[in-house]
Amino acid sequence: MAALRTGFKVASLGAVGAGVAYTGYQYYTTTQFFFVRAHAELPSDSKAALKKMEWKGFTELKLQSSEQVNHNVKKLTFALPDDDSITGITPITSLLTQHTPDGGFIPVFRPYTPVSDNDIAGTVTFMIKKYPGGKGSGKMHSLVPGDTMKFKPLQEFEYKPNQFKxxxxxxxxxxxxxxxxxxxxxxxxxxxxxxxxxxxxxxxxxxxxxxxxxxxxxxxxxxxxxxxxxxxxxxxxxxxxxxxxxxxxxxxxxxxxxxxxxxxxxxxxxxxxxxxxxxxxxxxxxxxxxxxxxxxxxxxxxxxxxxx
Ligand SMILES: Cc1cc2nc3c(=O)[nH]c(=O)nc-3n(C[C@H](O)[C@H](O)[C@H](O)COP(=O)(O)OP(=O)(O)OC[C@H]3O[C@@H](n4cnc5c(N)ncnc54)[C@H](O)[C@@H]3O)c2cc1C
CATH class of the missing domain: 3.40.50.80 (Nucleotide-binding domain of ferredoxin-NADP reductase (FNR) module)
Known part of the structure; x- marks a missing residue:
């Protein structure tokens, strides 16, 4: 995880009173994520007219469409700031979500991995599985078109072409x-x-x-x-x-x-x-x-x- 590599690791399992992020099976403190690096490169020259997202801090994106894929998975497509924007993230990068539950004050952070290519203009798409009582997945499933969510890139694994046979x-x-x-x-x-x-x-x-x-x-x-x-x-x-x-x-x-x-x-x-x-x-x-x-x-x- 990028968070581990950046060295801002804080053992915060079950932490109370601080923002806690659950990244799959890990928990991280709020402040840790302020240091997460954004990763981006333009994927190809032919796409030079497209603008890579700058990803300064968390960026609010508007839900464009939501589709139920099976009994507990939704496909959610968010609009990027304009039609010429691309996420520009490099594999493997997830987008860390941040929201504060209604009536609460502790922010919730969860990573979700785009399944749309990084050079798709104008949108980014996720497949989100809902867990019973899940704070992050529940929030994502509750969104309707027009609602917004905050995102920030979080690189999980650095890959270079032909690095492995x-x-x-x-x-x-x-x-x-x-x-x-x-x-x-x-x-x-x-x-x-x-x-x-x-x-x-x-x-x-x-x-x-x-x-x-x-x-x-x-x-x-x-x-x-x-x-x-x-x-x-x-x-x-x-x-x-x-x-x-x-x-x-x-x-x-x-x-x-x-x-x-x-x-x-x-x-x-x-x-x-x-x-x-x-x-x-x-x-x-x-x-x-x-x-x-x-x-x-x-x-x-x-x-x-x-x-x-
Ligand atoms: C790098 C990375 C990328 C990810 N990308 C995606 C993605 O693209 N799509 C996606 O749907 N999820 C993805 N996840 C998982 C996601 O980040 C959350 O962990 C997941 O949505 C559960 O969070 P929650 O807040 O809904 O549940 P929580 O509130 O954290 O937990 C609710 C309940 O569900 C249980 N639970 C939570 N996670 C699991 C699990 N994995 N298996 C079994 N039980 C569980 C908990 O034990 C608890 O009982 C990714 C995780 C990582 C680390």
């Missing part, structure tokens, strides 16, 4: 959004030769986010992208294209050649899944921790793996 992504639930952002950025760059294998786990087929988008990417880039979806509960009428059960070594081996030099593995999902795949994060989730689980059995070490 191949990448293995293991994701669960809404943990797919950072992975999707990077997958798109890699595959749509013709100069980037990185090969990607994705294992994506969910409870049911309806929970699979961005399913058509990933299927399309696999069709478009058969030599560079392979995916395997697995769900705990299969629909009765399934065509065999989706595996059943939690992620296993066998599933990974099906789409991944095995350990060799120049690889990187990203694991993004609920803590129980991250632990089973890559070992638990350390220091109450503040550090990467040592590599355990399936990846350790496959011979991977700390340098090879990044846990979200």
């Amino acid at each position: 191949s990448m293995l992504f293991v994701a669960g639930g809404s943990g797919i959004t950072p992975i999707y952002q990077l997958t798109r950025a890699i595959l749509k760059n013709p100069e980037d030769k990185t090969k990607i294998s994705l294992v994506y786990a969910n409870n049911t087929e309806e929970d699979i986010l961005l399913r058509q988008e990933f299927e399309e990417l696999e069709r478009q880039y058969p030599d560079r992208f392979q995916k395997l979806f697995t769900v705990s509960k299969l629909n009765q009428a399934n065509d065999g294209s989706i595996a059943q059960g939690y992620v296993t070594k066998q599933m990974i081996n099906k789409i991944w050649a095995g350990k060799e030099a120049g690889q990187k593995v990203l694991v993004s999902g609920p803590p129980a899944m991250v632990e089973a795949i890559a070992g638990a994060k350390g220091g109450f989730g503040w550090t990467q921790g040592s590599v355990g689980g399936i990846l350790k059995e496959l011979g991977y070490t700390k340098e090879d793996v990044h846990k979200f």
Whole structure:
């Protein structure tokens, strides 16, 4: 996490009386986020007429549209300040939201990862899963077109084209959004030769986010992208294209050649899944921790793996 790298880490689990930000499974203090760096570059010269967002502090964006995607996920599209603006964020960057609940005074911070490309003019789009009683996701789901939310970029993982020969992504639930952002950025760059294998786990087929988008990417880039979806509960009428059960070594081996030099593995999902795949994060989730689980059995070490 950028916040960790900037060195403003403050152990604030369960902090009271200070702003607390929950970044997936981590909590950060309000002040910590004032130091989070904005990351941005113009993605291509051909888009030179477009204006990269300046992202000075938190920027208020207006909700343009809201669409229910499945029983607990909404697709929210926010308007950028004008039609020529682009987010300009580099993969993998989330946008940290900030709001103060009605009747409260402690601000709530939560990161959400754009699933729209960073050079799309005029809008930025998210997929948001709602958790029962969730402060951040509840607020996002309550927004109607015309409402506003404050955002600020927060880089989660720094990626440079061709930095790795191949990448293995293991994701669960809404943990797919950072992975999707990077997958798109890699595959749509013709100069980037990185090969990607994705294992994506969910409870049911309806929970699979961005399913058509990933299927399309696999069709478009058969030599560079392979995916395997697995769900705990299969629909009765399934065509065999989706595996059943939690992620296993066998599933990974099906789409991944095995350990060799120049690889990187990203694991993004609920803590129980991250632990089973890559070992638990350390220091109450503040550090990467040592590599355990399936990846350790496959011979991977700390340098090879990044846990979200
Ligand atoms: C880098 C990063 C990017 C993210 N991008 C996205 C994104 O694009 N879309 C998205 O929907 N979410 C994303 N998240 C998760 C998001 O930031 C929030 O953590 C999530 O919305 C829950 O916050 P909340 O305030 O609604 O729930 P909270 O008020 O924090 O918690 C409410 C209840 O839900 C439970 N809960 C919270 N999170 C989880 C979880 N992951 N698994 C199981 N139970 C949980 C809590 O234990 C609690 O009981 C991202 C997280 C990180 C770290």
